[in-house]
Amino acid sequence: MWPAMITFEHVTKRYPDGTVAVEDLDLVCPTGQITVFVGPSGCGKTTSLRMINRLLEPTEGRILVDGNDVRERDASVLRRDMGYVIQQAGLFPHRTVLDNVATVPMLLGVSRKEARRSAAEQLERVGLVPELGKRYPYQLSGGQQQRVGVARALAADPPIMLMDEPFSAVDPVVRGDLQREFLRLQDDIGKTIVFVTHDVDEAVKLGDQIAVFATGGHLVQVDTPERLLAAPANEFVADFLGGDRGIRRLTFLASDRVGLDESDVVDSTVAPGLLEALGDAGRDWALLVGADRHAVGWVPTSGVPAAAAARPVERTFNPAADSLRVALDSALLSPAGRAVAVDDDGRVLGTAAHADILRAVTDEVARSQRVEAAS
Amino acid sequence: MNILSGIFDWLTSADNWSGAGGIPQRMLEHLTYSVVALALAAVIALPLGLWIGHTGRLAFLVVNLSNAARALPTVGVLILAVALVGIGFTPVLLALVALAVPPILVNTYEGVRSVDPTVPAAAKGMGMRGPQILLRAEVPVALPAILLGLRTAAVQTISTATIAALVSLGGLGRFVFDGLARSEYDQVAGGAVLVAALAIAAEGLFTLLMITLVSPGVRRRST
Amino acid sequence: MNWEWVTGHLPLIGQLLGEHVFLSVLPVVIGLAVSLPLGIVCSRYPALYGPVLLLTSVLYAVPSLALFVFLLGVTGLHTTTVVIPLALYTLSVLVRNVVDGMRSVPDAVRDAAVGMGFGPLRRLVQVELPIAVPLIMAGTRVATVSNISMVSIGALLGFGGLGQLFTTYGIQLNFFLTAILTGVVLTVALAVAADTIIVGIQRLLTPWAPRGAGR
Numbered sequence: 030m031w032p033a034m035i036t037f038e039h040v041t042k043r044y045p046d047g048t049v050a051v052e053d054l055d056l057v058c059p060t061g062q063i064t065v066f067v068g069p070s071g072c073g074k075t076t077s078l079r080m081i082n083r084l085l086e087p088t089e090g091r092i093l094v095d096g097n098d099v100r101e102r103d104a105s106v107l108r109r110d111m112g113y114v115i116q117q118a119g120l121f122p123h124r125t126v127l128d129n130v131a132t133v134p135m136l137l138g139v140s141r142k143e144a145r146r147s148a149a150e151q152l153e154r155v156g157l158v159p160e161l162g163k164r165y166p167y168q169l170s171g172g173q174q175q176r177v178g179v180a181r182a183l184a185a186d187p188p189i190m191l192m193d194e195p196f197s198a199v200d201p202v203v204r205g206d207l208q209r210e211f212l213r214l215q216d217d218i219g220k221t222i223v224f225v226t227h228d229v230d231e232a233v234k235l236g237d238q239i240a241v242f243a244t245g246g247h248l249v250q251v252d253t254p255e256r257l258l259a260a261p262a263n264e265f266v267a268d269f270l271g272g273d274r275g276i277r278r279l280t281f282l283a284s285d286r287v288g289l290d291e292s293d294v295v296d297s298t299v300a301p302g303l304l305e306a307l308g309d310a311g312r313d314w315a316l317l318v319g320a321d322r323h324a325v326g327w328v329p330t331s332g333v334p335a336a337a338a339a340r341p342v343e344r345t346f347n348p349a350a351d352s353l354r355v356a357l358d359s360a361l362l363s364p365a366g367r368a369v370a371v372d373d374d375g376r377v378l379g380t381a382a383h384a385d386i387l388r389a390v391t392d393e394v395a396r397s398q399r400v401e402a403a404s
Numbered sequence: 405m406n407i408l409s410g411i412f413d414w415l416t417s418a419d420n421w422s423g424a425g426g427i428p429q430r431m432l433e434h435l436t437y438s439v440v441a442l443a444l445a446a447v448i449a450l451p452l453g454l455w456i457g458h459t460g461r462l463a464f465l466v467v468n469l470s471n472a473a474r475a476l477p478t479v480g481v482l483i484l485a486v487a488l489v490g491i492g493f494t495p496v497l498l499a500l501v502a503l504a505v506p507p508i509l510v511n512t513y514e515g516v517r518s519v520d521p522t523v524p525a526a527a528k529g530m531g532m533r534g535p536q537i538l539l540r541a542e543v544p545v546a547l548p549a550i551l552l553g554l555r556t557a558a559v560q561t562i563s564t565a566t567i568a569a570l571v572s573l574g575g576l577g578r579f580v581f582d583g584l585a586r587s588e589y590d591q592v593a594g595g596a597v598l599v600a601a602l603a604i605a606a607e608g609l610f611t612l613l614m615i616t617l618v619s620p621g622v623r624r625r626s627t
Numbered sequence: 628m629n630w631e632w633v634t635g636h637l638p639l640i641g642q643l644l645g646e647h648v649f650l651s652v653l654p655v656v657i658g659l660a661v662s663l664p665l666g667i668v669c670s671r672y673p674a675l676y677g678p679v680l681l682l683t684s685v686l687y688a689v690p691s692l693a694l695f696v697f698l699l700g701v702t703g704l705h706t707t708t709v710v711i712p713l714a715l716y717t718l719s720v721l722v723r724n725v726v727d728g729m730r731s732v733p734d735a736v737r738d739a740a741v742g743m744g745f746g747p748l749r750r751l752v753q754v755e756l757p758i759a760v761p762l763i764m765a766g767t768r769v770a771t772v773s774n775i776s777m778v779s780i781g782a783l784l785g786f787g788g789l790g791q792l793f794t795t796y797g798i799q800l801n802f803f804l805t806a807i808l809t810g811v812v813l814t815v816a817l818a819v820a821a822d823t824i825i826v827g828i829q830r831l832l833t834p835w836a837p838r839g840a841g842r
Contacts, residue, residue, distance in 0.1 A: 082742060084738075084741060084742060104744075105744040105745065105746045106744065107744070108741070108742055108743060108744035109743065109744035113739065113742035113743055115735055115738060115739055115742070116735070117733070117735035118735065118739075119733070119735035119736045119737075119738055119739025119740075119742075120736070120739070121736060121739075121740075121754060121758075122733075122736070122758060122835055122836075123754075123757040123758055123760075123833065123835045124835070125835075132743060133743050133744065136743065136744055136745070136749075165834070165835040166835075167835070167836075167837045178739075181743075191742075
């Protein structure tokens, strides 16, 4: 695969009636990364995307892919090198799922047999069973149709993927699944992806880089999600990001420096004296674990440490992988007010109180500011 | 071109516009046959179509019967009716009603059936009863389709009423058949032009009705 | 019902039936061949559709007998006298359905096709026309059935297939009921058979359509 960097140079799109959809856009979408275009409706994000594969032509300026103006190539040929996924999936109702996915390879001259073989692989890649390949689009759920849309865009292994609100038309639960799987897929394939959405949460979740557009086609800010949340360029961006900006920032702070306490982690063989001592120290709850050190639940220190009486652990956090947001959530969901830390195999490492987590937040914010100042 | 000038001469000759067997009388007869047949067909087909569309009962049977009825050769039906009841207005009426019922019935049924199901559901939720749901919620939304059915039936009835003359009745068909018998093609074509003009006028009338009766909220790109 | 007459005239009835099929199917073929390109052009250039629609509506309003007679003056007594008007009726029904069919292609599908690199011709042949098939076939059904019914009118000129059973063998034999009934029943049976065949073809062409689509 060849590198594929998309560059907008002074791109303006003006319609004959004088409306400006995009104004003087300068932007680089780096190779192998997800760049999210986000903004309210009418901000020119979709227009900008559609100029990359020449569904629209800029009025001024140019768009380069690896330094070459996209207008140097025949539009249809250019488009076959760019995966294209849209909100309503746009599957061909008259073709089977398998033939839908095989569309672009066949346009590129691959034999029908070969195209179908690779299409079957793509279906598997997006989490669909091969039997679905024989069905027609109307026989699929909305989420399945979107998966087929993604598989179809991937089929010819294009270096670039253009995705226009691909997950907006499905329900929130399915959307969450699709987003997670999409990120996992991108870890494998490392495409240069331009992703349009109006949903800030989706942008923060998926983007390596986020470009915020304002009404009238102005690009207001381009940054990593973390920096965008920490330092919005102006009031428009801050408003658009919404009220929980501070809390959402926790998503980008690592939880590996949270101080853990093992003293309240007990198993069924614990001596009654120890529980009493914990109670005397102001701990009303102890965390009961099984022989494999997996959490069983919270038990009151005033009673018997029996599994039957245990209150469930609703959420744990893994200091090696999860953010402080997960850690804080784990603490808030626990009757003891303490988060449960586990390792990759789910074994309990210890517990941490709200206060421990908030201390880690303070440290992490200070650290990230130091890093920023140094760079 | 001399066909056209022949028609023009025939249409503008004063003799043809007066007296018994003149154009005004034939046109009035023609309109009478058409309007009576259309009214009778509407009285049969509209309530039936609304009922089937609203309840969904008998739909399969009625729609298929109507489609088969569309294939009925009107000339055949007319002659058959004459063979059974004798010459008169009745066989003509029978043939024209058989022609007009299917389009009205099928369009009315399809129109009511294809109303977005949330519309009657909302009407029911607001406390409307069956007939109220039908008349206040479903019919207004189905009106474009219903009027389209009536328009098709009207155009076909008017243009087919020509054959009344085949069984010795009046109407504009007189000019066509008499002209054919006497090899006076100007008269034949002139009569045909008058029938076409009536049919087009009916088409225009129903288009006008569509514009005025159908709520702008449900008006589709129907013409 | 005089069954002896029927069995005695089987060769005649067969010949009239064959003529009827020819006179009603040929106009459908011609109508399709003209209305497909015309409808496609109209759907690409909506400004053209208004005038075309007006013209076809007017055509449809002209009584068939009038058209037959009018053409009699031009072509003389000939099968074309019946075929041309029926082809025009077919055309006026089908143009509308072809345009509706092209418009039934969802925007998202068209957008996806362009975005994947389909050129205009390939998009038309591989994407838009196949999706338009149910509506085009629905129009073909209507046109075929109404043609079969209208051919009989040609009998008044001597070219009417089964319609001859109403005129030559009906009226002229003093309203001979058996011949008239035979004509009516066979015409309806022919229409039902033709309709069934077209539905079958449509099912073959559109295995992808949800059941119940394309009435």
